[in-house]
Amino acid sequence: MKQTAIINDETVRRLVVTKRLKEKEESINSLDFSPDGLVLATASDEDSINIYSINNARVVCVATHPNEELFLSGSRDKTIRLWDARVNGSQGSYATSIESYLDFDPDGLMFAAITDKNTFSFFDFRALDKGPYNNFPIPEADYDQKISSLKFSPCGNMIMLTTFDGNIYLLDGLHGNLLHTLSDHVSDGSSFLEASFTKDSAYVFAGSCDGNVYVWKTDSGSKYI
Numbered sequence: 001m002k003q004t005a006i007i008n009d010e011t012v013r014r015l016v017v018t019k020r021l022k023e024k025e026e027s028i029n030s031l032d033f034s035p036d037g038l039v040l041a042t043a044s045d046e047d048s049i050n051i052y053s054i055n056n057a058r059v060v061c062v063a064t065h066p067n068e069e070l071f072l073s074g075s076r077d078k079t080i081r082l083w084d085a086r087v088n089g090s091q092g093s094y095a096t097s098i099e100s101y102l103d104f105d106p107d108g109l110m111f112a113a114i115t116d117k118n119t120f121s122f123f124d125f126r127a128l129d130k131g132p133y134n135n136f137p138i139p140e141a142d143y144d145q146k147i148s149s150l151k152f153s154p155c156g157n158m159i160m161l162t163t164f165d166g167n168i169y170l171l172d173g174l175h176g177n178l179l180h181t182l183s184d185h186v187s188d189g190s191s192f193l194e195a196s197f198t199k200d201s202a203y204v205f206a207g208s209c210d211g212n213v214y215v216w217k218t219d220s221g222s223k224y225i
Contacts, residue, residue, distance in 0.1 A: 061101045061149075065125075066108045072125070074100030080113055082128050092128035101150040103159075105173070112159055114138070114147050120161070120176070136176030139169045149194075155201040158218060162195050168206060170218060180221025186210040 030043040061074040069085040080100050081090040102113035104125070113132075115121045121132030138147070138161065145163045152159055152173060159176075161169040166187020170180040185208040187193060195206035203224060204216045215224040 060099050063103045063111065065104055066106060068108065070125070072102050072104070072111060072113075074102050074113065080123075080128065082125055092125075094123070094128050094131060101147050103150050103152050105152050106154055106156045112150060112152065114150060117146075120150065120159075134176070136171075139171075139178045139181070140167070151195075151197065153197045153201040153218070154199055158197075158201065160195060160197065160204065162193070162206075166193060166209075168195050168204065168216075170204070170221065180216075180218070182206070182214075182216045182221060182223075184223050185212075185214040 027045045028042045029045060059073045059075045062071055064071045070091075071083050071085070073081045073083065074096075075081070076099055078096050078098060078100070080094045080096060080102060082092040084091050096114070097116040098114060100113045100115065102111055104111045109124075111123050111125055112120055113123060115132060115135070118138055119135050120138055121136070122134040123132050124130075145165050145167065147161055148164045149162045150159065157173045158179065159171040159173050161167075161171065166185065168182040168185075169178060170182065171177065172179055182195075182204060185193070185206055188209050193207045193209070195204055197204055197218070202218055204218060206214050206216075208214055216222065217224050
């Protein structure tokens with residue numbers, strides 16, 4: 001249902017600044033909102049157009065659908081949103097209790113996402129508003145670790161979770177149980193170290209604070225290099 005804003009003396013007196021956007025020093029000569037109110041476009045005297053998200057929170061993760069012009073976003077306002085590149089505005093959303101890192105499975109049938117500090121969940125992206133259809137515990141979630149990424153393996157049989165503490169977990173992509181904890185690399189406990197599967201899903205490569213790249217076999221979890 002559409003809501004109508006009533007403008008009168010009282011509402012005008014109650015107007016307050018809710019957010020200040022400043023990108024350039026040149027004067028802005030035109031601005032307009034998108035129809036859904038989520039995006040603001042401005043034109044300035046320096047012959048540029050700037051696009052602003054009106055959402056207060058920064059996006060921390062984006063995942064693109066493997067077959068369609070769709071993508072997911074997780075943001076600091078603890079919201080997962082589904083977007084269609086062909087349509088203005090988000091196509092669905094789901095509120096979590098934590099910044100959400102997420103990824104589509106390789107077939108694009110579902111996606112996995114962090115939904116709270118102890119849980120990652122499986123969603124049908126076509127029914128995002130209904131919430132997850134399955135939930136699984138995050139390994140070693142009894143202490144305060146923060147997830148830094150979630151990735152499906154190219155084969156779809158595994159999910160990799162990394163943390164800012166430097167932990168790398170390989171999980172079963174169907175049942176969510178822990179397969180291996182990858183170790184021996186060096187982390188300073190706060191820096192994000194990128195980790196990725198090889199195309200055949202047989203190995204994981206990860207950076208390390210000692211300047212080396214480490215490699216593990218995914219079938220055994222043993223360090224290869």
